[in-house]
Each structure stands twice: as C-alpha cells, then as structure tokens.
Amino acid sequence: MSKRPRDAAVEAARKSAPTYTALGAKGLLRKYYLNGEAGGGGVYLWESEAAARAWYTPEWETRMETAFGARPTVTYYDNHVVVDNETGQVRVDG
Secondary structure: OOOOOHHHHHHHHHHHHHHHHHHHHHOEEEEEEEEEOOEEEEEEEEOOHHHHHHHOOHHHHHHHHHHHOOOOOOOOOOOOEEEEOOOOEEEEOO
C-alpha cells in the first residue's frame, strides 16, 4: 500500500467520519486519520481500554481486512500525560 493523494484521503475520511462520530457514545474521544507512505491508519483516543476493546473485535478485523486488503494491527498504549498547546495545559491522568 502507498500514500493516497490528499484529496482521496480526505474524501475517505469524510465518508467514514459519521461512524466514528457515533462512537462518541461508546467512549471514543478522538480519532486522527493518518496517510503516509506505509499506508493509512488512525490514532484513536478512547476513554478506556475496555471501550476500545469492545470496538476492535475479530469481526471488526475481518471488515477492515475485506475493505483494505490487509489485516489491521491494533496496539494499546496508556496515556498518562498530555501536552495541550491549544489550551496551554499539561494534563496528568486526565
């Protein structure tokens, strides 16, 4: 897979955005769409690991593989500190 043209990446993101907007009720706080030479992906910020695991099921993996031709890789990280330059805050654990 290679980097998509910007317009194609934006259009695909806009098309799928309602799915992720709806996940706000299930704990998704934010999604960043990624587009690079290694392909596409996303960074997701969930309110909890349990909320994320409820979404990333084997059925989800199968749907993504069907849609994109590759099995997705999900890696979980804890996020203890956030530097937020938009608000001028450094937040620890929330």
